[in-house]
Amino acid sequence: MKYWITAALAAGLMAGGAQVHAQSLEETLSAAYRSNPQLQAERARLRQSAEGVVQARSVQLPQLSASGTLSESETWGASPVGGNAGSSSVGASLSQPIYRGGRTRGSINAAQARFEAGRERLRAVEQGVLLDAVSAHANVTRDQQIVGIRSNNVEVLAEQLRAARDRFEVGEITRTDVAQAEARLSGARAQLSAAQAALAASRAAYARVTGIDPVEPDSVSPADAVPDALDGALGTALDNNPDLRAVEFNEIAARENIRVARGAMLPEVSLSASVNEGRDSAFSGQARGSAQVQARVSVPIFTGGLNQSRVREAQASADEARLSGLTARRQVVESVTNAWNTYLAAQAVIESSREAVRANEIAFEGVEQEAFVGLRTTLDVLNAEQELLNSRLELVRAERDLAVASYSLLQTLGMLSARDLQLAVAADEDIGADSRTRWPNFSLIPWN
Incomplete structure (x- = not known):
């Protein structure tokens, strides 16, 4: 028992030192969000989509252009009229x-x-990255423990x-007992090396997700905002899940594309105006000008079935989008159900793991005392110690799994x-707010 007390004191010293430079989960998530x-x-992809709105709105606004020319020529040789000539003109339309x-x-x-839709995809990526950060933080904490x-x-x-x-040496036990203790120690050293390698891998994954190195991260507690019932979780997900x-x-968008395709089959009306002024000589001479206002009507008569085909294509695309929505809805329901059951299972594992640690601690103390008076063998003590070790490791893993399961559930609900x-x-x-406000949401010609 005294050896376990020594080990516990050592673990306490390690934990006390870790608190000096503890890294909170909020710091981890903030680093991942920024970098x-x-x-x-x-985010860059969403900014591209925002410019698409501006470009679409520009079509309804007037288009104004200006032009100007300046020319100078010189003739010589056998021409009866020689010398220099020039002209200039300016215009606007x-x-x-x-x-x-x-x-x-x-x-x-x-x-x-x-x-x-791009904004929702950004939300989905954001929440996926934050869940990765939670997992990376929890993995480092678990592997350190x-x-x-x-x-x-x-x-x-x-x-x-x-x-x-x-x-x-004093003849209380046999050589076999010593060999068993040696074998257990060798195995424990190998398992320690494997655990150190797993910790190094978790630290590397943490740096990949967050862009910083982990500094003794704090333990991760389960999320507080988990719904109380599955029905409530499903309702929240169907309203808020970014993928859906x-x-x-x-x-x-697919339905609006049908409107665009049908519009190509209808007449198109536009107005244009232009003003031009020119001079025979580039800088002197009499000016000549003209102004014109024109109304233009274009009616498609025959396009070889092109416009009708585009309408059918847009309708089929809209059907595809509608069915994809049904598929996404079912996937969200499945994901929420699975995440909810995983969360409940993790809670159950936590309770059983804590009970197993408590029972194995009592069992180990009893076996150790019985071995001291000769009622148990060295192998019995080693086996009891191994059972206690396994239960403690299982509790550490269960605590990590419960925390990650709670945040994973929040992700499926769109709340991460x-x-x-x-x-x-x-x-x-x-992001993209200027695309909404740069031009008011109106059309100069409402039916255009």
Whole structure:
């Protein structure tokens, strides 16, 4: 028992030292949110979608252009008229679409829907990255604890081996007992090396996700915002899951594309105006000018079935988007159900693991005392110690699994964003905001 007390004191010293430079989960999540390249790439993709809205809206606005020319020529030789000649001209033109069969409004609505779908995809990537950060943080914490437990186990087994050798010298036990203690110590050292390698791998994964090295991360507690019942979790997910919402916006965009395709079959009306002025001589001479206002109507008569084919293509695309939405809805229900059951199972494992540790501690103390009076063998003590070790390792893993399962459930519900976690970072909601406000959401010609 005294050896376990020594090991426990050593573990306590290690834990006390770790608290000096403890790294909180919030710091880990904030670092991942700011620096993760996958998340940054998705932000850049959303900015592209925002510009698509601006481009679609530009079609409904007047188009103004100006032009100017300046020329100078010189002739010589046998021509009866020789010398220099020049000319200059300036002009401006203005055009305004009046009616495009609804294509302009359809294009704007489709671009806005694609932008909103991109925003939801960004939310999905953001929450996936934050879940990866939670897992990386929890893995480092778990593996640090495992290394500590296995290191203490090596010290305990080494002390037991010394005690076994002393007892063998006085004839209390046989050589077989000493060999058993030696084998257990060798195995414990190998397991310690494997645990150290696993810790190194977890630290590397942490750095990949967050862009920083882990510094004695704090233990991860289960999330607080987990719903109380599965029905409530399903309702939240169907309203808020970013993958599902992205598919819904894609369906809206697909329906608007039908409007765009049908608009190509309708007449197109536009107005244009132009002003031009020119001079025979580049800098002097009499000016000549003209002004023109023109109304243009274009009606498609025969396109070889092209426009009708594009309408059918858009309709089929809309059907595909609608069915993809049904698939996504079922996948969300499945994901939430699985995440909920995983969370409940992790809670049950925690309870059983704690009970197993308590029972094995009592059993180990009893076996050790019985061995002291000759009622148990060295192998019995080693087996009891191994059972206690396994239960402690299982409890460490169960604590990690419960924490990660709770955050994984929040991800399926769409509740693992930086805003939901109240991280001290600039949220992504402002990306593309200028595309919404740069031009008001109106059309100069409402039916255009």
